[in-house]
Structures are given as C-alpha cells and as structure tokens.
Amino acid sequence: MKNLKFVGTAREDLRAFPSPSRRAAGYQLHQVQQDLDPDDWQPMPSIGSGVIEIRLHEEGEFRVFYIAKFAEAIYVLHAFQKKTRKTPQRDIALARARLKQLRRSRP
Numbered sequence: 001m002k003n004l005k006f007v008g009t010a011r012e013d014l015r016a017f018p019s020p021s022r023r024a025a026g027y028q029l030h031q032v033q034q035d036l037d038p039d040d041w042q043p044m045p046s047i048g049s050g051v052i053e054i055r056l057h058e059e060g061e062f063r064v065f066y067i068a069k070f071a072e073a074i075y076v077l078h079a080f081q082k083k084t085r086k087t088p089q090r091d092i093a094l095a096r097a098r099l100k101q102l103r104r105s106r107p
Contacts (some may be wrong), residue, residue: 001033005073007098014064014079021058025079030055032066032074047091049101051077053087063087065095067102075102 006014014025028038032052040055050069056062061082068074078095082088 002035002068004033006076006077007102008078008094010076010098012077017062017079020065021056021060021062024043024056024058025054025062025064027077028056029064029066029074032056032068044092044095047077047095049091050076050086051056051065051095056058063091072086 005069014022017025023080025070031038032054038052038054038076040057042055047065048067050067052066054062054064054066062080062098063070063082064079065077067077077098078091080091
C-alpha cells in the first residue's frame with residue numbers, strides 16, 4: 001500500500017471539511033492506496049498528466065486533487081469545497097503550482 005503525502009496546506013484543508021465529508025475523503029483516499037479507483041472521480045488534465053479529482057457529495061460539494069503515478073507515494077495536491085458548477089481557476093492554478101513544486105522537490 002502506498003503512503004499518502006500532502007503538498008502545501010492540503011492536509012489542513014482536508015481536515016477543515018465537515019466530518020462526513022472528511023470521512024468520505026479518507027475512505028476514497030484509502031481506496032486509492034489499495035490501488036482501486038475512487039467511487040466518483042475524473043481526470044484533471046488541465047492541472048497535469050495523471051492528476052485525478054475525487055468528487056464528494058457529503059454536506060455540500062467537496063473535491064480532492066491527487067496524483068498517484070509516482071512509485072513512492074500518492075500525493076494530495078489540493079482539497080476544497082466547490083461552490084459553483086465550474087471549478088474555480090484559483091483552485092486549478094493552486095493545484096498546478098503544487099504539482100510543479102512536487103516535481104521540483106522529488107528525488
């Protein structure tokens with residue numbers, strides 16, 4: 001099972017979710033750790049190759065962006081509450097920046 005690693009404030013952002021959404025996100029990330037797909041997901045090529053969005057529908061709409069293509073770990077790039085139909089550009093830009101930071105800092 002791969003370890004989870006969080007980039008930037010992704011861990012704190014996820015911890016700020018309401019309890020049911022936080023539990024659902026944890027369950028979905030555990031699925032990913034076991035090399036299974038999340039229940040509701042989509043690829044996010046606008047952020048980067050291999051980035052996946054987990055969609056959570058617990059007490060609102062919440063999203064978690066992660067990348068699992070690296071051998072050493074699954075990296076959670078961003079976690080946020082979605083308040084509009086379209087993903088805000090600032091969330092996409094933040095995830096892109098964290099992916100860029102991750103690629104620079106990996107061994």
